[in-house]
Each structure stands twice: as C-alpha cells, then as structure tokens.
Amino acid sequence: MRLLTHNFLRSNVKGTENGYPLNIEVTTINCEDSPLDKSFLLNLLPKVNYPALRTAVQQISQHCVPPLKEIPEQLDVSDKESNQNLDHETLKNLHRVLFDVYLIEGWLVCPDTGRKFPVKDGIPNMILHEDEI
Amino acid sequence: AARTSDTLKLKPTMKLSLVLAALLLGNFASTQAFSPRPTSTSSPAPLAASSSTALHGIRSAVARARDSLLSRERTDEDLKSGIAFFYDRSSKLWEDVWGEHMHHGYYIPEDRTDHVQAQIDLIDEVLKWAGVGDDGKTPKKVVDVGCGIGGSSRHIVRKYEGATANGITLSPYQAQRGNELAKEQGLEDRASFQVADALNQPFPSNTFDLVWSLESGEHMPDKQKFVNELLRVAAPGGRIIIVTWCHRDLLPGEPCLSTKEEKILAKINRAYYLPKWCSVADYVSLLEKAGAENIKREDWSYIIAPFWKAVIKSSLNLKSLVGLLKSGFSTIRGAYAMLLMLKGFNAGVIKFGLITCTKKDE
Numbered sequence: 200m201r202l203l204t205h206n207f208l209r210s211n212v213k214g215t216e217n218g219y220p221l222n223i224e225v226t227t228i229n230c231e232d233s234p235l236d237k238s239f240l241l242n243l244l245p246k247v248n249y250p251a252l253r254t255a256v257q258q259i260s261q262h263c264v265p266p267l268k269e270i271p272e273q274l275d276v277s278d279k280e281s282n283q284n285l286d287h288e289t290l291k292n293l294h295r296v297l298f299d300v301y302l303i304e305g306w307l308v309c310p311d312t313g314r315k316f317p318v319k320d321g322i323p324n325m326i327l328h329e330d331e332i
Numbered sequence: 333a334a335r336t337s338d339t340l341k342l343k344p345t346m347k348l349s350l351v352l353a354a355l356l357l358g359n360f361a362s363t364q365a366f367s368p369r370p371t372s373t374s375s376p377a378p379l380a381a382s383s384s385t386a387l388h389g390i391r392s393a394v395a396r397a398r399d400s401l402l403s404r405e406r407t408d409e410d411l412k413s414g415i416a417f418f419y420d421r422s423s424k425l426w427e428d429v430w431g432e433h434m435h436h437g438y439y440i441p442e443d444r445t446d447h448v449q450a451q452i453d454l455i456d457e458v459l460k461w462a463g464v465g466d467d468g469k470t471p472k473k474v475v476d477v478g479c480g481i482g483g484s485s486r487h488i489v490r491k492y493e494g495a496t497a498n499g500i501t502l503s504p505y506q507a508q509r510g511n512e513l514a515k516e517q518g519l520e521d522r523a524s525f526q527v528a529d530a531l532n533q534p535f536p537s538n539t540f541d542l543v544w545s546l547e548s549g550e551h552m553p554d555k556q557k558f559v560n561e562l563l564r565v566a567a568p569g570g571r572i573i574i575v576t577w578c579h580r581d582l583l584p585g586e587p588c589l590s591t592k593e594e595k596i597l598a599k600i601n602r603a604y605y606l607p608k609w610c611s612v613a614d615y616v617s618l619l620e621k622a623g624a625e626n627i628k629r630e631d632w633s634y635i636i637a638p639f640w641k642a643v644i645k646s647s648l649n650l651k652s653l654v655g656l657l658k659s660g661f662s663t664i665r666g667a668y669a670m671l672l673m674l675k676g677f678n679a680g681v682i683k684f685g686l687i688t689c690t691k692k693d694e
Contacts (some may be wrong), residue, residue, distance in 0.1 A: 200524070200526075201524070203496075203521075203524070204498065204524045204526070207498060207535055207536070207539060208526070208534050208535065209534055209535065209536050210534070211532045211533065211534055219536055233521070236521075238494075239494060239521070242472065242493075242494035243472075243494070243496065246472065246473055246496075298521050316534075319504075320508060321511065322504065322507045322508060322511065322525070322526060322527055323526050323527070323528075323534075324504070324526075324527040324528075325500075325526060325527065325528035325529070325534035326412075326502065326527060326528060326529050327529060327532050329409065332531075332532060
C-alpha cells in the first residue's frame with residue numbers, strides 16, 4: 200500500500216466522527232525507485248490531502264532505508280499554478296513519498312477510536328466487523 | 333431497437349453433456365462441499381477439534397447442504413464471507429480461461445468470437461452510453477466498486493489521461509491479483525486495489541468523479557445502502573454508472589415475480605452467493621430517493637446474450653474441466669449455474685441493466 204492510497208482511506212466504523220487520516224504503524228516497509236512523471240504528478244497533486252500526506256510521511260520516515268527526504272511543511276496543492284513552479288527536488292521528493300514507498304505489513308489506526316485495520320502483503324483490509332456497521 | 337427473437341438455445345446434446353459433467357465432477361468433489369473457509373483476516377480461526385466441535389461441524393455441514401438443496405436465501409453474514417470464499421476459489425480459473433475481465437461482453441455483431449475484446453468493448457460502450465467525456469472533461473479519480481481482479485480499473489486509467497483508480501473487493505485473492513496485474517502492466521501508480529465492503533466504503537465523501545460498478549451490484553444485500561454509498565463517495569457533479577443483473581420490471585399492479593421465476597433466481601443465488609434480486613426500476617427509485625440527478629436507464633440483455641453460450645462452450649474443453657475440478661465444489665456449482673442464467677435470460681426474467689446518474693453539483 201502506497202501513501203497515495205493511504206491518502207484516500209478512512210475508517211467508517213459506525214459512530215466514528217472523522218476516521219481520517221489513519222495513523223500508520225509499520226511492521227515491514229519497502230522502498231522502490233520509479234521515475235518521476237512530472238505531468239502525471241502535477242495532475243494528481245490537487246486531489247491529494249497534503250496535511251494527511253505530511254503526517255503519514257513523518258510516521259513512516261524512520262523505517263525507510265534510506266530515510267525519506269523532507270517534503271515542505273505546508274503546501275497548497277489545490278493551486279495548480281504554484282504547483283507548476285515547484286522545484287525539481289521537491290517534485291522528486293513528493294513523487295517518492297507518494298509512489299515509491301510500500302507498506303507491506305502493518306496497521307492503519309483510526310485517530311478517533313483506535314480501531315486497527317490490518318495491512319497484509321501490501322493490501323489494507325478495511326472490512327468492518329458485524330458490530331461496527 | 334430491441335430484437336424480438338432473442339432467445340438463446342443450447343443444442344440438447346451440449347446441454348446434456350454439461351449437466352453430466354457437472355454432476356460427475358460435483359460427486360467427485362463432494363468432500364469440498366462442506367468446508368467454506370472464511371477468508372476474513374479480522375477474526376482469529378477457532379482452535380481445532382474437541383468431539384463437541386466435530387459434532388457441531390457435522391451438524392452445520394448438514395444444515396448447509398439442506399439449505400443448498402432447498403435453495404434457501406443466504407444471510408448477509410454468509411453472503412459476505414461466501415462471496416470472498418467463492419471469488420478466492422474461482423478467480424484463478426476464470427482468469428486462466430477468460431482473462432482479466434470478469435464481466436459480460438458486448439456482442440455486436442452477435443456472432444463475434446473475439447470474446448476478450450467483446451469484454452473490453454463493453455466497458456467502452458458503457459462509458460460512451462453514459463456520456464463520460466462528452467463535455468470535454470474526463471474522470472481523474474475513479475472508484476471501481478466490486479472490482480474483481482481490476483480489469484475495468486486498469487482499462488479506464490489507460491483510457492483517460494491522468495486518471496487514477498481505487499478498486500475494492502471482498503476477496504483478498506482478487507485484491508492481490510489486481511495489484512499484481514497493475515504492476516505487470518506498468519499501471520501500479522494509477523490503479524490500486526483494497527479489500528473493503530461496498531456497503532461501507534473506506535473513502536471520504538465527495539471523493540470520486542467517476543463511481544463505477546460493473547456487475548457487482550448483484551452481490552449487494554442492501555440495495556439502498558449500496559446506492560447511498562455510491563452517491564456518498566461521488567464528488568459533487570460526479571457520475572455514477574451501475575451495470576448489473578436485475579430481474580424484469582414488475583408490471584403495474586404486479587406485487588412480485590411468479591413462483592417459477594423466483595425458483596430460477598433462488599437456485600442461481602445459492603450458486604453465486606447473491607441476495608434477493610431487484611429490478612432496474614427499483615434502482616431508479618432508490619437513486620431518486622437518494623437525490624441523484626439526470627438518471628438514465630437502458631436494457632442491454634439482447635446485446636450481452638451470446639456471452640453465456642460462449643462461456644459454457646469455453647468450459648467444455650479438457651483444460652477448463654480440469655481447472656474446474658481443481659477449483660472445488662463451489663466453482664463447479666457456479667459453472668452449472670450458467671445453465672440457469674441462460675434459462676433466466678430466455679424466460680425473460682433476467683435482464684442486464686444499465687443505470688447512470690450524477691451527484692448534485694455544489
């Protein structure tokens with residue numbers, strides 16, 4: 200599961216207020232290297248919840264070898280024009296955190312209720328128990 | 333215009349040999365009938381055998397067999413774990429014989445034999461019918477609800493530049509296979525698959541500009557909840573497309589289907605882990621109730637009809653039969669149920685319906 204996917208997942212357990220963003224507990228993490236597709240990334244950025252992405256990066260960075268490079272503290276990704284003006288280094292780092300980091304084993308934890316969703320073989324299992332619906 | 337003579341008849345010998353094959357294999361594999369493995373990873377497996385557990389095991393196995401013979405409706409719980417089990421077991425065989433698309437093909441011309449292309453064409457024709465891209469805007473964020481092994485998702489992100497897709501399925505095997513295929517096809521950045529419940533989608537509201545459900549609605553035990561979730565996760569102004577098997581619309585004053593019609597459906601439901609069917613008209617009123625706009629519907633039963641004959645034919649070769657045998661009782665039963673699907677279409681009770689609508693813009 201990449202951080203791009205994590206960015207769109209939330210807990211929908213009955214009674215959960217927000218359930219987003221899910222906190223990440225890492226058991227096993229893999230990092231790969233893929234080439235930056237600038238236009239694809241720029242297309243995608245306005246859809247990303249940036250604060251959630253930044254928090255996620257902070258939670259997993261220590262487990263990555265080599266450690267993830269910092270992404271900007273704040274970024275208004277909905278501003279397509281300013282996205283265009285981001286420097287190449289920042290775009291590379293954004294690409295890396297969105298696409299190249301895979302959580303293989305671990306947990307996604309609801310920030311409201313603490314409910315843990317397992318991630319196995321890179322796939323999050325978001326199915327609720329009977330009493331959570 | 334719809335064709336009037338659109339029944340599809342199997343040659344009697346073909347029918348007989350398929351029934352014999354199914355019975356033979358069913359008998360041979362009957363030990364598999366009594367052990368559906370729950371695939372949900374969230375509950376720990378019960379510890380094995382005391383003599384009372386063994387007795388309970390036998391009792392529940394007998395109960396399941398009885399329910400199957402009586403074509404009893406499945407509980408929601410049974411459906412959920414059953415669907416995951418059925419697709420975990422059956423997806424590989426389907427993929428080996430048919431490829432990555434687990435849905436009907438578009439049979440215009442009627443006698444086309446390029447079945448995989450027909451399946452791909454179905455996706456394109458549905459998108460065209462729904463008017464996707466007509467206004468110059470193509471979808472950027474797509475959710476594939478009941479995604480199978482992700483054929484639709486991968487095709488759609490290839491089709492529309494800059495699009496990404498999230499697919500959800502109850503089957504861990506399918507999610508895994510979906511991600512593998514995405515990687516093989518160089519689309520892992522664009523399409524990703526998760527294990528999740530369509531009735532409780534793990535996505536924030538107002539997320540997707542295209543909400544896609546191709547032949548998964550049949551599995552949803554609560555159609556109202558299903559429709560509500562589709563609308564919830566759609567972005568304002570976003571489009572929802574549902575392509576699904578339904579029963580025929582009821583005539584005015586008709587309270588329900590005939591007993592004979594219900595019987596066909598009940599048998600199919602046991603085999604395919606389906607809840608009670610509804611009609612396209614039911615979907616339309618559910619969508620209206622949920623506030624959807626620009627609702628459009630269509631009946632493509634006659635366009636996809638040649639598909640079942642093709643599927644049945646494809647199962648009558650050694651490779652498929654061996655694969656069927658290996659996949660276990662539930663898959664074999666699923667193969668037998670294809671005859672019932674054909675019967676249902678011929679009887680006019682089963683329809684292949686398309687419904688599309690948009691979410692109110694802000």
